[in-house]
Amino acid sequence: MKHTAALLGCAILATTLAACGSSSSPEASGTTVIRVQGMPPATDKPGLAQFEKLIADFQRQNPGIRVEGSTTTFDPLTFSAKLAGGRVEEVIKVPLTEPQGLIARKQVQPLTAELGKWAHYKEFNPQVLQPLSDPSGQVYGVPQAPFAQGLVYNRALFTKAGLDPDKPPATWDEVRAAAKQIATKTGKAGFVHESKNNQGGWQLAMLTYAHGGEIEKAGGGGYVAAFNADPAKKALNLLKEMRWTDDSMGDNQLNDQNDVIKRFAAGEIGMYMGTPGTYRLAKMTYGMEDIDAFGIGALPQAGGNATLTGGDVYLVPKSVSAEKAAAAVKWLLFAYAQPAYDTTAAADRAKQLAADPKSAVGVPTLPMFTAAQQAKIDEAIKPYVNVKLEHFKPWLDGTPALALRPEPPVRAQQVYAVLDTVVQAVLTNEEADVDALLAKAETDVNAKLAAAQQ
Missing domain, CATH: 3.40.190.10 (Periplasmic binding protein-like II)
Known part of the structure; x- marks a missing residue:
């Protein structure tokens, strides 16, 4: 993802031209750069626009962190080699088949300490964190849209x-x-x-x-x-x-x-x-x-x-520095946990998506948090739902019994x-x-x- 403001700054301000050269990295100037998987493809225009806005909003709230989105998707044929060779991003997205093996092989790092700093961490639905945890209870990632x-x-x-x-x-x-x-x-x-x-x-x-x-x-x-x-x-x-x-x-x-x-x-x-x-x-x-x-x-x-x-799961490779891992957790909470918990954030995101007639707002998932909190989220996004929820009712009614x-x-x-x-x-x-x-x-x-x- 290009950052136009930064490029323009380098082009216009002569005093900063040296900082744009190869002799200096973003970290050297006090900025932590994290590359994150999960950016939607160009074919998903509403999702891509929302992701780009998400990055902009996050960076305004966290001026010391720069996020670079990646459209890399999980490929079981190449993933292990890329991970072993350090050729992956600071935040990786994998299916729920993978975390337990990655945890057992110590290829990803526990995030419990950083996650625990979030005020609502203990309100996560235990079912969605269990597959991301080791036997001692350490949590290694954040889920997205568990199903x-x-x-x-x-x-x-x-x-x-x-x-x-x-x-x-x-x-x-x-x-x-x-x-x-x-x-x-x-x-x-x-x-x-x-x-x-x-x-x-x-x-x-x-x-x-x-x-x-x-x-x-x-x-x-x-x-x-x-x-x-x-x-x-x-x-x-x-x-x-x-x-x-x-x-x-x-x-x-x-x-x-x-x-x-x-x-x-x-x-x-x-x-x-x-x-x-x-x-x-x-x-x-x-x-x-x-x-x-x-x-x-x-x-x-x-x-x-x-x-x-x-569902999809976001993890941080073991090789990522503590500084970047902390920045990655801030991103994961902002991008995936907070919108699933905060009614205002959920409503804002739903409103933005609903502006595009090709979007799908209100498609049910398993709750990320308590049932009571999910009911609040459902009520908050109700004005923007553009799917026929009654057509999902048999799934909503029957799945809790399984x-x-x-x-x-x-x-x-x-x-x-x-x-x-x-x-x-x-x-x-x-x-x-x-x-x-x-x-x-x-x-x-x-x-x-x-x-x-x-």
Whole structure:
């Protein structure tokens, strides 16, 4: 991000020209520079404009700190090498699969002391901090928009298929029946399961949780694979029956989240597992014309009474200096914690976003703080909400009754990559042997887990 005022100052004031050369750094003149991930891409114009304003507001309140935004996103194939080589920003953004491993390997630093200086630190929802904490209670980061998985569905296709759009399926038997009805009555894919870029394994995890299973469990002094059991087998056999017996999953089986949301936005998919936040992608990235057709319910169940929770997390690498780490915590509290707590800040941000007709204001998330504080936030932003909250009501009503299960604690992305191959085999080969596939995956995953925990 360019800082025009600073550049103009160097161009105009002869006495400061030397300070703009390579012989002097911003830190030398008393300014702490931090590079922060989390800057939205250019395609998200409302979000980018808000981020840039956020930086400007922060720098006015913290004149000794300069923030440089980065659009770098997490890539499981390159992240570890970049982190080990010190080629990352002072604030990094990772999915909730990563913090526990990073904490265990001492690649990120505890922030509890700096976070504790904030007056409302103790009011955080313990559920959202637990995945960012070590066994001693040290907290290593700040979450953004924590979520719980649900069942996204197209209300228009539900109506066309003769289903009630206000009553999405609550069990996986109901999902199967609804998917078949949608496929038969509309010719569209009734349900689609992601299957590539580690997302097939990720979605199999949430489906396994809903069936009462685990992906990893503690054992032998570490963690071992736990998915080669009845819950995951039932989940995969359900997918197999929907794909080959019911023919309700369409023809294209190699999809990641972006593929699915793009097809959903085009009206080609009836249901998929996702979060309320995918509304933004459907609207802003993929231009869903009938955005009011977006609906979401709690994750359907098959004996597990659980759903997968997640979100983006901001951490500070271990290599970052104490001075920059303190500045990073100030930024994280200002950018992500304060707006989720302070009603005035939340209302101001909502008002700014609502000025753009392409924005999505009021999309529900898990509360960052106490339920009472969340109610105050909801009331504060109410005048600016531009989504139909009643279409999120099934998710809001049903999710509190479910246990929130975190992602696997060790090498989750590597585990998901192995499980991708299992999901792909089930969806592309009618003769796929679920038991044999899971047995091989168990061997492969246990080898990876053992290597990671040496």
